[in-house]
Amino acid sequence: MTTSEIIGKYQIESKLSYDTLELKKDGTYEYESRGDSCWMWSDFSGTWELKNDELTLFHNYSYQEETTEYIEKLDKFSRDFVIFEVTDKSGKPLSEFEVKYSISYNKSQIKKTDKNGIIKFDKYDIVSGGNENVGIQIKYLTNGNETSQSTTVNGNSDRIILRINSEPKTIDKKEKYLFSYKNGILKSVDFRYVDEISTYKKL
Secondary structure, eight states: OOGGOOOEEEOOOSSSSEEEEEEEETTTTEEOOOOOOOOOOOEEEEEEEEEEEEEEEEEEEEEOOOEEEEEEOOOOOOOSSSEEEEEEEEEESSSEEEOOOOOEETTEEEEEOOTEEEEEEEOOOOOOOOOOOOEEEEEEETTTTEEEEEEEEEESEEEEEEEEEEEEEEEOOOEEEEEEEEEEEEEEEEEEESSOOOOOEEE
């Protein structure tokens, strides 16, 4: 078998997915992940190598660390207020940090943390079986630039820890995915984009 025989476009044999892999002559590839939910679709590319019936896809990419982390807790005895604890990445309290806590456009509380990074908000009445989410709005600095963020938390939470990473790092990742290629049949061996060993047919 020669390397040129494997060049071409392949599609996964699955009733729940329409993934395709295109192996190009110049040693690059393009993979389109098309599962049953469009929210999980993704495309990526890189270089490929074939040795001893083993196909390796190399995928190098970068991403930035998360700038915020929310940890929600329920205490043993519930209260009519929620405690917000705001810290930096290392756990140091952030004082004078403003948080908006709201359940609707006309029901909101805006407060700043004390010297210990603490805020207390009155809980809103949550209708049983209704939407239990409460809105959070914050502003903070990311590498010197102001960033605004809106998210939701559970309105029944008794304590919420918010960690701010104001200097997120860029992480470089190098991954490789393994396939077998024997007698013209391409199969995934170690490939995190599929749940089990999958066969790909040449188009």
